[in-house]
Amino acid sequence: MLEELKEKVFKANLDLVKHGLVLFTWGNVSGIDRSKGLIVIKPSGVDYDVMKAEDMVVVDLDGKVVEGTLRPSSDTPTHIELYKAFPEVGGIVHTHSTYATAWAQAGKDIPVIGTTHADYFSQDIPCTPDMPEEWVMGEYEKTTGTAIIERFKGIKPLEVPGVLVKNHGPFSWGKTPYDAVYNAVVMEEVARMAQLAFSINPKLTMNKALVTKHYERKHGKNAYYGQK
Amino acid sequence: MLEELKEKVFKANLDLVKHGLVLFTWGNVSGIDRSKGLIVIKPSGVDYDVMKAEDMVVVDLDGKVVEGTLRPSSDTPTHIELYKAFPEVGGIVHTHSTYATAWAQAGKDIPVIGTTHADYFSQDIPCTPDMPEEWVMGEYEKTTGTAIIERFKGIKPLEVPGVLVKNHGPFSWGKTPYDAVYNAVVMEEVARMAQLAFSINPKLTMNKALVTKHYERKHGKNAYYGQK
């Protein structure tokens, strides 16, 4: 069942390792089959070097395991909330990658200060506020999704394909699991460059026109980057 | 004698290299067989790439070599003090890993500011105070253990499985040598993220509820992370 999607999600999970975004089991990727309403996600706490494509777990949008002998990632309820709220999203990634997590711990949006950022994110990468204590002590993984969705009011998810959860770490997404991983890599590099740039010049600035130009050059209706 | 434990301690020492926590011979792992009261530890100053499992040294809790032709790690008395004071501990690691050592040199506890930290350490990672000069000039490696044990009054060692020795570097531990190495890797990454996060926002904050939630989710009696 969903063998092709399982293969893609499996491969996307390994790409996290290849790009140096995960230590041990600290990351997960999922993908959704919108026509069937089913999500494929990494099992919880399984080592990447023994994991196989068939270990991927299939869950429905209520979080019920539909196929698979392993428990799904403990972050599954966050993924589900995001898939429900963001219908254009086909893949989701969560990691504790070093620099993005440092910004999340700092509790700050990553300001758009360079074209590397603007090539993929049309504005600042938002950080969620502190969650109410009852959210944390209640259905925590589900309300993590709620916190992200509230923070994205007025923001189009595919124009800002990632978020920092305060004191926790980054989530990113895209049309496919592959794109979600790609955006996770971009976020980590953008977070790193921003930490360095502010250490060099805390008062740096960027003109909005340049942000718009770069975002549109890759993602606007007259995009002219790449082959097509 | 203790061949299985030697193999585990040997492998754990090599894992330090694999995770980039040691330069040259600057690290050591030990494990204890509680039923026999014997410790297996890395020999002093032996290169990791020529070291073999049978080079591991067996010492008793008085520090006497029971088996092995090489001298045990010069830090052996520290390991012994910790094994005596922390009966739940089965493996101990000492390294000079870069970021944890930087915090030790800074003489500061690593504050819990993220879920990566809270997933493994239930509170700040403590740093010992300056040792009295007579401790340093006396049985230094033993009193290093004493300094750690005093700093841990009121703290459960398995809930905070590591410490910074001021101006020196990290020690970590766990139920097994493997767990001790795992916690050494976590400490190094947590130290790195904290250095970065404070450089981004010196006034950052984290709610205690989130710390508790994450620690309990992995280690509490209702833990639900991973497979089991």
Place this chain on the structure above:
Amino acid sequence: MLEELKEKVFKANLDLVKHGLVLFTWGNVSGIDRSKGLIVIKPSGVDYDVMKAEDMVVVDLDGKVVEGTLRPSSDTPTHIELYKAFPEVGGIVHTHSTYATAWAQAGKDIPVIGTTHADYFSQDIPCTPDMPEEWVMGEYEKTTGTAIIERFKGIKPLEVPGVLVKNHGPFSWGKTPYDAVYNAVVMEEVARMAQLAFSINPKLTMNKALVTKHYERKHGKNAYYGQK
């Protein structure tokens, strides 16, 4: 056509990857055949690990594709402006390498504060000012070239073989594509050292005599470094 130059440009593009200067497709190298007035450049958005020498695109100095089935790098108009303005240049590189990009985002020249810098760049590495909005929204890639050329008034391009484009990233050049890549690697390392040095001592200084000595020792008419 231009098979030898294609091979060199192709190899120079792969060298960017080898030196860790590019993520994904974020970099490009070109070379020029001055006698024919033709430029060979990397195709836009093609993965380095599937790219072949014959994928290199040949364009003339008006930007018209003369040979090749793929679209040339979207930065081609910048390369063309630089080749027109700097007749001594034979190869050009653009990357988003981490530290050089951080300085570009900071909007600051990289001050010459060490002999590593002075061995290859005779003075500070300039950063362009903000571009006028109409430049950004007009023929952006061409005016990026204009901004660089204006910034280099009074500077000899081969004595300062690189520039930071504000909020964007580094461009570098040399007599050949190989030299341009070499200078890109130097810029990245010099940018990294400068970020660290200023974090250690914001008031550091360097005597001009030492700058001159080092630059002349490698590039002056009495140069005595290396074999020749």
Place this chain on the structure above:
Amino acid sequence: MLEELKEKVFKANLDLVKHGLVLFTWGNVSGIDRSKGLIVIKPSGVDYDVMKAEDMVVVDLDGKVVEGTLRPSSDTPTHIELYKAFPEVGGIVHTHSTYATAWAQAGKDIPVIGTTHADYFSQDIPCTPDMPEEWVMGEYEKTTGTAIIERFKGIKPLEVPGVLVKNHGPFSWGKTPYDAVYNAVVMEEVARMAQLAFSINPKLTMNKALVTKHYERKHGKNAYYGQK
């Protein structure tokens, strides 16, 4: 002639690459045969991956090439001055390793703030002052040696086996070329830890007793680290 020393110097040069201390050709190692009064040193500007043991150049203490078809490192006169002034030294290394060079550019001694430092250097690692302009414009590589020697008045070279040359980079030494490389690796790591530690706590302190203890434990007459 001196085949064994050539092999050692050659291998020591490759070890610089292995330890990540050099980019391109930016480093050199030499060794001395005190009985013959001859130095073996890396040739100038030769790539490490094509270099062979027989390419090493033999020079006498006046800098005259005694054997070899290539030119010796342009830093040869610095090595010669140090061998003359420090009779206990058998090998010398110069690199532009990133963190040590950053401290040199900052123009600051690396303060002893940790046991990693004290295990190999008995006190702060000194940085030379600005050289007089006539030294820079005169026999520069020779006076670089003079500046180091003057800075070491009252310091025993084997107790502080390295120095920072202001705005330039580190030199290190030891009883053998291997030891000199070892100390270069230590300096780089110590420089890195110190940059980080001061960024965490600019007011950090270290007790002198701990410095002495660690230095003596490895290098004092009652040293007890390692096998022997």
